[in-house]
Amino acid sequence: MAGLAGRLARRWCSGLLRSPLQVPALGLHMGGPAMRTSQKDFNNAVNQVKLLKEDPGNEVKLKLYALYKQATEGPCNVPKPGVLDFINKTKWDAWNALGSLSKEAARQNYVDLVSRLSASSESPSPEAPAADRKQPESDTLVVTSEDGITTIRLNRPTKKNALTNQMYHDIMAALQAASKDESVITVLTGSGDYYCSGNDLTNFASVPPGGLEEMARRGAVLLRDFVNCFIDFPKPLVAVVNGPAVGISVTVLGLFDVVYATDRATFHTPFSHLGQSPEGCSSYTFPKIMGSSKAAEMLIFGKKLTAQEACAQGLVTEVFPDGTFQKEVWARLKAYSKLPPNTMRISKQIIRNRERETLHTVNAEECRVLRERWQSDECMNAIASFLSRKAKL
Numbered sequence: 001m002a003g004l005a006g007r008l009a010r011r012w013c014s015g016l017l018r019s020p021l022q023v024p025a026l027g028l029h030m031g032g033p034a035m036r037t038s039q040k041d042f043n044n045a046v047n048q049v050k051l052l053k054e055d056p057g058n059e060v061k062l063k064l065y066a067l068y069k070q071a072t073e074g075p076c077n078v079p080k081p082g083v084l085d086f087i088n089k090t091k092w093d094a095w096n097a098l099g100s101l102s103k104e105a106a107r108q109n110y111v112d113l114v115s116r117l118s119a120s121s122e123s124p125s126p127e128a129p130a131a132d133r134k135q136p137e138s139d140t141l142v143v144t145s146e147d148g149i150t151t152i153r154l155n156r157p158t159k160k161n162a163l164t165n166q167m168y169h170d171i172m173a174a175l176q177a178a179s180k181d182e183s184v185i186t187v188l189t190g191s192g193d194y195y196c197s198g199n200d201l202t203n204f205a206s207v208p209p210g211g212l213e214e215m216a217r218r219g220a221v222l223l224r225d226f227v228n229c230f231i232d233f234p235k236p237l238v239a240v241v242n243g244p245a246v247g248i249s250v251t252v253l254g255l256f257d258v259v260y261a262t263d264r265a266t267f268h269t270p271f272s273h274l275g276q277s278p279e280g281c282s283s284y285t286f287p288k289i290m291g292s293s294k295a296a297e298m299l300i301f302g303k304k305l306t307a308q309e310a311c312a313q314g315l316v317t318e319v320f321p322d323g324t325f326q327k328e329v330w331a332r333l334k335a336y337s338k339l340p341p342n343t344m345r346i347s348k349q350i351i352r353n354r355e356r357e358t359l360h361t362v363n364a365e366e367c368r369v370l371r372e373r374w375q376s377d378e379c380m381n382a383i384a385s386f387l388s389r390k391a392k393l
């Protein structure tokens with residue numbers, strides 16, 4: 001029965017990309033998705049599906065179908081097909097699983113999904129020569145591969161490893177390369193006494209010709225792409241937190257598989273102090289990890305956690321004495337890197353995949369909100385204070 005259902009579903013899915021659901025060509029906006037999806041963006045995405053070079057597989061096609069129905073008709077409003085009507089039941093289940101997701105959110109998710117599918121079908125294949133892959137363009141990021149471990153090291157110690165716009169791009173490129181290289185485990189860590197002091201606040205200092213609005217739009221697209229790389233990263237991802245961590249370097253920890261910290265580390269998300277709001281999917285992962293009131297204390301009131309506190313609350317896996325931190329952590333990681341790589345990937349998938357679409361939705365929403373916050377007086381004043389040396393956390 002399951003085999004027959006699978007075959008029928010496969011046959012149905014193979015027709016989906018050519019189904020009458022699609023609208024005439026409009027040409028997809030590929031330069032980074034808009035944060036508020038218009039009908040035109042959605043129509044473009046529907047059309048873009050037909051141009052995908054690779055078959056995205058049945059699961060994705062079903063997701064596309066369900067999001068399309070939700071975006072155009074709202075929550076599932078038709079009776080459940082009978083158990084023997086395999087094809088329509090599969091479609092119905094996928095649509096119904098979206099519950100009360102709004103039409104707007106479904107449209108946004110559809111556009112995001114198509115944009116990711118288009119990007120991955122255009123990205124270089126694993127066999128592509130290394131020269132074709134984007135490599136870090138400066139020495140503020142150092143990527144090495146040894147003993148089955150690819151290490152991405154933030155290397156701007158004099159600025160506490162604050163993330164410049166270039167570094168966001170370099171990290172994304174490094175993650176993309178690491179997802180395809182021979183390594184088994186990927187590590188993110190920092191040089192010097194800090195792990196990372198978060199977004200480099202001077203990123204806000206140079207306003208582009210389009211003004212504050214354009215700066216906020218670009219920031220939101222960059223942030224969304226950056227966080228998506230963590231959500232979608234396929235191999236075990238480990239943070240080796242070698243010192244204090246601030247802002248986005250803390251929030252994305254909820255998307256890592258394991259977080260090791262020195263006992264010198266602290267974890268600080270001072271968003272309210274900066275007139276900003278949570279990102280990195282922390283509005284979803286933190287309450288899930290530590291409960292809503294602990295998460296609120298961090299994300300709304302900016303409470304700084306010690307490494308021990310972060311460990312007690314589940315954000316950190318294990319804390320090590322600073323004197324032996326590097327030795328102990330790397331010995332542990334080397335041992336883990338000998339485990340069967342495919343098995344580890346598959347285990348990660350089964351742990352994470354169920355939540356992937358939710359995380360993409362959360363990410364898009366957080367970026368939409370932040371885009372507005374970045375244009376607020378509260379945010380501008382906080383950044384101006386830091387840049388004029390009046391404020392420090």
Ligand SMILES: CCCCC/C=C/C(=O)SCCNC(=O)CCNC(=O)[C@H](O)C(C)(C)COP(=O)(O)OP(=O)(O)OC[C@H]1O[C@@H](n2cnc3c(N)ncnc32)[C@H](O)[C@@H]1OP(=O)(O)O
Binds near residue numbers: 219247
């Ligand atoms: C597009 C994506 C957007 C994503 C949204 C992300 C949001 C966030 O990450 S919010 C968090 C932003 N981070 C901060 O607000 C931290 C600001 N920095 C500080 O408060 C302090 O520098 C410190 C507590 C991190 C360290 O203090 P201290 O030990 O006293 O060291 P200094 O302040 O002297 O720092 C040395 C040097 O580094 C510069 N610096 C440190 N952090 C940042 C930063 N985040 N942005 C820009 N510059 C930073 C600091 O200004 C010093 O520079 P010099 O004076 O030129 O030596």
